[in-house]
Amino acid sequence: MSADNRKIKQGERVGLPTKYGYFEIIPFLEKDSNEEHIALVKGNFTPNEAILTRIHSACATGDLFGSLRCDCGEQLEMALQRIEAEGKGLLVYLQQEGRGIGLMNKIKAYKLQQEGYDTVDANIHLGFKPDERNYTIGADILKALGVCKVRLMTNNPDKISGMELAGITVEERIPLEIKQNKFNVDYLTTKQGRMNHLLNHLKHS
Numbered sequence: 001m002s003a004d005n006r007k008i009k010q011g012e013r014v015g016l017p018t019k020y021g022y023f024e025i026i027p028f029l030e031k032d033s034n035e036e037h038i039a040l041v042k043g044n045f046t047p048n049e050a051i052l053t054r055i056h057s058a059c060a061t062g063d064l065f066g067s068l069r070c071d072c073g074e075q076l077e078m079a080l081q082r083i084e085a086e087g088k089g090l091l092v093y094l095q096q097e098g099r100g101i102g103l104m105n106k107i108k109a110y111k112l113q114q115e116g117y118d119t120v121d122a123n124i125h126l127g128f129k130p131d132e133r134n135y136t137i138g139a140d141i142l143k144a145l146g147v148c149k150v151r152l153m154t155n156n157p158d159k160i161s162g163m164e165l166a167g168i169t170v171e172e173r174i175p176l177e178i179k180q181n182k183f184n185v186d187y188l189t190t191k192q193g194r195m196n197h198l199l200n201h202l203k204h205s
């Protein structure tokens with residue numbers, strides 16, 4: 001099935017040299033929301049191959065500005081470096097800022113965190129679930145690229161089950177743990193303790 005028959009419209013595919021290596025970029029338009037998601041592809045995929053994949057949720061603070069409050073920016077870099085090292089893989093950049101609550105609300109949540117709420121309770125206080133994401137669009141993008149089986153770079157068990165629920169086989173989980181720092185240790189501790197993230201190297205302060 002072509003991508004245009006689903007909830008997404010696939011854009012052109014062009015080469016994108018980056019500081020991490022050579023990729024191809026393909027934009028995808030989510031028709032209902034008008035959100036533009038991005039796929040970065042390296043190499044040629046053969047049918048039924050388990051592709052090294054990162055499904056990355058947008059984080060303007062971490063990805064663009066190098067914020068140390070979260071692990072997003074470094075995870076993004078690490079994922080691209082790993083794909084480059086293996087010579088083949090896929091990164092899908094989903095516009096799911098703030099775990100799906102948007103930047104305005106994420107920054108409100110940050111303000112609440114300064115008042116003592118953790119990342120889960122801040123979301124709940126604002127009237128949201130701890131995590132508002134779903135992975136249907138991510139899975140649709142994979143299917144449009146002919147990928148139905150992945151080796152997924154993530155520490156989040158909900159992301160694995162979300163992708164499987166959406167019809168993608170997760171053959172292997174590849175940890176994507178960054179070094180903790182004094183600004184993100186509470187955030188990572190909450191992800192581990194309240195969201196079941198698999199953070200095996202985390203040392204509690």
Ligand SMILES: Nc1nc2c(ncn2[C@@H]2O[C@H](COP(=O)(O)OP(=O)(O)OP(=O)(O)O)[C@@H](O)[C@H]2O)c(=O)[nH]1
Binds near residue numbers: 056057060110
């Ligand atoms: N609502 C909210 N979102 C946040 C906060 N900090 C980071 N985010 C968002 O969280 C998303 C990333 O989710 P994480 O839970 O850090 O990690 P993950 O993608 O589920 O798991 P990994 O695959 O292991 O990276 C991005 O969209 C960030 O913008 C926060 O304090 N509150």
Ligand SMILES: [Zn+2]
Binds near residue numbers: 061
């Ligand atoms: Zn982040």
